[in-house]
Every structure is written in structure tokens, then in C-alpha cells.
Amino acid sequence: MRKVSVTVETAARTAPAAVIVGIDGPSGTGKSSTSKAVAAKLGLRYLDTGAQYRAITWWMLSNGIDVRDTAAVAEAAAKPGIVSGTDPSAPTIAVDGADAAGPIRTPEVTAAVSAVSAVPEVRARLTELQRAIAAEAPRGIVVEGRDIGTTVLPDADLKIFLTASEAARAARRSGELGGKSASDLAATQAALAKRDAADSGRKASPLAKAADAVEVDTTELTLEQVIECVVTLIEDKQQGT
Numbered sequence: 001m002r003k004v005s006v007t008v009e010t011a012a013r014t015a016p017a018a019v020i021v022g023i024d025g026p027s028g029t030g031k032s033s034t035s036k037a038v039a040a041k042l043g044l045r046y047l048d049t050g051a052q053y054r055a056i057t058w059w060m061l062s063n064g065i066d067v068r069d070t071a072a073v074a075e076a077a078a079k080p081g082i083v084s085g086t087d088p089s090a091p092t093i094a095v096d097g098a099d100a101a102g103p104i105r106t107p108e109v110t111a112a113v114s115a116v117s118a119v120p121e122v123r124a125r126l127t128e129l130q131r132a133i134a135a136e137a138p139r140g141i142v143v144e145g146r147d148i149g150t151t152v153l154p155d156a157d158l159k160i161f162l163t164a165s166e167a168a169r170a171a172r173r174s175g176e177l178g179g180k181s182a183s184d185l186a187a188t189q190a191a192l193a194k195r196d197a198a199d200s201g202r203k204a205s206p207l208a209k210a211a212d213a214v215e216v217d218t219t220e221l222t223l224e225q226v227i228e229c230v231v232t233l234i235e236d237k238q239q240g241t
């Protein structure tokens, strides 16, 4: 009996505290790729908050809601059931029990998501969900988005703000979408700039760097270099250096 209680106390003393990391930045800076890889390396959970905004947007479009009608979007904000799987090697997103990973990446959803994510009722709902998921992560979590450091997790142990030139970001996104011509690249760059402007310009928790975030410009870095940099920043934090 006595031995058991000693073992439990020792485990409680030596178990590392959960680490909460927020990674924000505009589109194409490498948030998703970096966050997933870093979480997998360090045994943390991973949350893609953009996938949740896309999931609500997909539900609105599928249910005939005019995404420019702020009142209609606000009224429907609580209706869809959104469930995020936080394993970094196989993250999932489900809407009302159905896998939504494919449908949330269509150009229609990408074009509509900034309007839906600007509605305060949508943000309030998802912010609450994101905080609950972060609080439940046993060893900690890497949460990526636009307002993690400023609004969702203002007390995160580490905040990173990724940046990259617009040209680099557009080239990465265009490559991902299979764009080959100069006009494909120009169209991707224009869409990306429009979405960033909307996300940065909205009233409700806009895309912004938290005052205490570490900014990493990824323009000239490989993905591996960015991952290494973030892993080092987290390990330094955990060691208190």
C-alpha cells in the first residue's frame, strides 16, 4: 500500500508539464506542415483551427446559407457538430459525424471561409471548442491558426508567428494545387492576398502577431529548417533557458 502511494507521488513529481504552443501566420507560411511535424516529433497533440473554420463554412454552403448574410451565419453557428482528431500523424475533421477532410479544401470553401470566420458567433463557438481541446491534451499540443496567440490561448507557453514573402507563399500554394502556368500562379497569389487582407482586416480577433510571439521568416528556409527551429524553441522553453 505504502509502496504504491510513493510510486504515484514520484510519477506526479517527474511527469513533464503539458506544453501549449500556438503557431499563427498568414496562408502558406508553413503553419500546418510545421505544426504537424513538430507535434509528432515531441509527442504532442495537434490542432488545425483553420480546418474547423473550413468545416463550419462547408456546412453553411451545404445547407444553403448565404455566407454574406452575417445574421444567418450567426444564427446557424451552433448547429453543425464539429469534431477534430488531434493525432499529428493522422489529423481528422468531421462534421455531423461525416469525414469532411476532402470537402473543406475545395475552392468554394476557400473563397467563402473568410466571410464565415469574421462572424463573432462563429469565432466564439470555435474558440471555446479549441480551448477545451487544448486543455485535454495530456502532454501538450501545437495549435495553429490566425488568433491562437492573441485570443484563443493568450497564456500559451510558446507563441510563434510564421511569415514569408507573398511570392514565396503563392509559389508554395500554387505548387500544392498543381498549378503549372504563370497565370495559375498569379491567380493563386491574388486569392491568397485577398484572403489575408480579409483575415487581417476583420474586427473579431483578426490575424495578428501577439506581442510576445517569436517571429520566424520562412521565405529562405526549408521546411526542415523551420521544424528544427520550432523544436529548439520548445525544448528551450521546457528547460527554462
Ligand SMILES: Nc1ncnc2c1ncn2[C@@H]1O[C@H](COP(=O)(O)OP(=O)(O)O)[C@@H](O)[C@H]1O
Binding pocket: 025, 026, 027, 028, 029, 030, 031, 032, 033, 034, 172, 173, 176, 218, 221, 222, 223, 224, 226
Ligand atoms: N519553408 C518551406 N519551404 C518550402 N515549402 C514549404 C515550406 N513550408 C511549407 N512549405 C510547403 O508550402 C505549402 C503550404 O504549407 P502549409 O504548411 O499548408 O502552410 P499554411 O498552413 O501556413 O497555410 C505546403 O505544400 C508545404 O509543404
Ligand SMILES: Nc1ccn([C@@H]2O[C@H](COP(=O)(O)OP(=O)(O)O)[C@@H](O)[C@H]2O)c(=O)n1
Binding pocket: 026, 027, 028, 032, 049, 050, 051, 053, 054, 113, 114, 115, 117, 118, 144, 145, 146, 147, 148, 195, 199
Ligand atoms: N484561428 C483561425 C484559423 C483560421 N481562420 C480562418 O480560416 C481560414 C482557413 O484557414 P487555413 O488555416 O485552413 O488556411 P490555409 O491553410 O488555406 O492558409 C483562414 O483564411 C481564416 O479565415 C481563422 O479565422 N482563425
